[in-house]
Amino acid sequence: MKAVTHIKSRTVVLPTKDIDTDQIIPARFLTTTSRDGLGQSVFYDLRYHKDGSAKTGFPLNQATARSCKILVAGNNFGCGSSREHAPWALLDYGFQAIISTEIADIFRNNSLKNGLVPVVVDKRIHQWLLDNPGAELEIDVANTTLTMPDGETVEFPIDGFAKYCLVEGVDQLGFLQQHLERIANFEETRAWKP
């Protein structure tokens, strides 16, 4: 995983609540056996008409959205299916952080394992961000702070271990492998065998 320490970008805003991973990447794109190139399918049915032409009103189709690395979304972003293709697609498109008042469990876990930073903020900050698309923000991952355009800085919660992995670019499999001896011991000594 590539280390992610600092993100500075304007935002693109999808205000809808409960955006599920089927909307982030529809199931018909999951027949791939690779994790590359999924960015072109991200939010596909929200971005494009059936004939492939762009839906002009959709925020990601605005010219100003293309270079944005921060997505601000409605409450409970990433609910539903466990498909890791969702964070893969968002990262491949160019996003590095998601800001919402709540981010669904499995999606958040998958995001942290790929360097996509989930930023949970309170309702006041969230409402301001929804009302002001394109705001220039700074995210300091090591200090878990979000700095607003007016200089206000707020902390956001992130598990300490997950933060360490993000900042150092650490692959969690390596950490698990350090415990192989204890895993073997557990298998040997447990009271019952599955």
Next chain:
Amino acid sequence: MSNTTLFEKVWSDHVVVEETPDTPAVLYIDLHIIHEVTTPQAFTVLRESGLTVRRPDLTLPTMDHSTPTTPVSSFRDLAVVGESAANQIRQMETNCRDFGLDLIGFGNEFRGIVHVIGPELGATQPGKTIVCGDSHSSTHGAFGALAFGIGTTEVGHVLATQCLLQRKPKTLAVNIDGKMPAGVSAKDLILAVIGKIGVDGGTGHVIEYRGDAITALDMESRMTICNMSIEGGARAGMIAPDDTTFEYLSGRPRSPQGADWDAAVARWKRLHSDDDARFDKSVTLSADALQPMVTFGTNPGMVIGINDPVPHGGGDPSFRKALSYMQIESGKPMTEHPVDVVFVGSCTNGRLSDIEEVARILRGRKVAAGVRMLVVPGSQQVKNQAEAKGLDRIIVAAGAEWREAGCSMCIGMNGDTVPQGKLSVSTSNRNFEGRQGMGARTVLASPATAAASAIRGRVADPRTFA
């Protein structure tokens, strides 16, 4: 141990390394079910790192998501699902062969949806930790297992180490008092629960379903309940095992046998929350006044009683967007709406009792003109059992299609999709935008409501069909 919840008992029994403020727990996994869609990239990581699968004996591979629901006798038959889905299926065969895994593939009488075959085989057992790269892994919690969906990176972790890094979740007690009235089912109950707690009500929590209405349910109904825990935001849902559970598991191919069975049941009987166990949150519902439930919007929390009017939503733009997508108006019940497609199946409602309920209503009746009804058994075992009872003949005589096992139209990856703009009454678990096909409009319902709607050609109350 006292004051302990069912979840905590199973959790603590699997902690290899305790969590600390700086590091998550290392949690041992007893059963890892894998399928073709969320594993290829994990096997690629194993190959690139020169790793093997640590416990092939605790890994249960099958194919269900992108598989055709027409018979497959050779790889040529895969053409119906398209080139990339066919490639994914062939890749699964290669991965299982290369890593020494015993694939339950085409032609195997036990092939089916991951969450249907685990219990059927007896591989799903009380007290186990069970994961799969699929969010409906919560299904297995019906047996008192701790079961949850994981991403592909975590699939790789379990393949390589049989463990996951996890923070301990919180607990949510969902108490269901009273007695379910005739004509309503577990699907109606879980939709009502999600309607009450909301689609994010369980985020960060493991649910335990408790109360008289829960213990009265058979195992297939309990699986329907736990299956949809994720639709309430909870990664896992659990029900304490009891005699109903033990009776279901007795004699299954991978259940413990002989003296091992007696020892297992003695161990399983301790798997319940203590009387003074504390939950982080709790909610209570009564089953007494429950009615058939249907969704009207684009998530499972947007749900009402079959005869209730669609609510107004108080000006919430997300609510308005959902109704606009669904082409549904506030103020009228869902029974007004014409139906184009009816889907019976999925890990939620693709089991034998679901097919039996559908056949009971279809018997001697016809699917309405212009309605396509697809009945897809959750596994080849379910298919064989249904056919042994002659249910397939009732279904086909009514004008519905009877298929091979798979996820099919629940997720629409295999070519079984709902056409753009068409309204589908579905026994599956998600009415998300585009879930059953681009532009498809999905109404989630019980098998009985689905069958009644197929006959009437409109969303219908199954209680009007004796």
